Amino acid sequence: MSMASTSTPGSSSELTISVEHNPSKSRLSELGINSWPKWGCPPGKFMLKFDAQETCYLLRGEVKVYPKGSSEFVQFAAGDLVTIPKGISCTWDVSIAVDKHYKFESSSTAPSSE
Template sequence: MEKLGIKIERSPPENKLTQLGVRQWPKWSCPPSKFPWTYDAKETCYLMEGKVKVTPSGTNEAVEIAAGDLVVFPKGMTCTWDVSVRVSKYYNSE
């Protein structure tokens, strides 16, 4: 599924995560908060826990992502992260 330029795969199969090497990627976590963010590179991430609404700049529409989602953010995207439940993710920038 793709929404506002963000690609989301809900509950991808374990073999896909293994193939991508997700568990070897760096980890990042964040408590509930709201902050602006710009992606300097394409980022693929896998949320282990949490819930966040990502609102790309120039729109009032948000994309909700949560634990179990594999997400791809395009290079150059500027957005606001609104973390409602502590987020913990693996991420890989290209």
């Protein structure tokens, strides 16, 4: 299994996107991926700010994420388990439509059903 990550230079705290390529079925089962909500988007560029840490597993698609203020990018695709830190602002450049399971860490700023 290989890992890739990037950090946002010049930020007060290093915000790192981590990518776990092809996690094992037992790891996915342990996380309960199949019970997480699903989200998808068409190809395009999307500016996003994460108010809570998100963990997602891509079922299909391909994305390059450019953290705000950086020319570096993190790339991930179908079969990757990705952790995006709270507080990061970034641009998602989606080249192949995305379909993913996702989960936000519990936080007062995370979406809730209350």
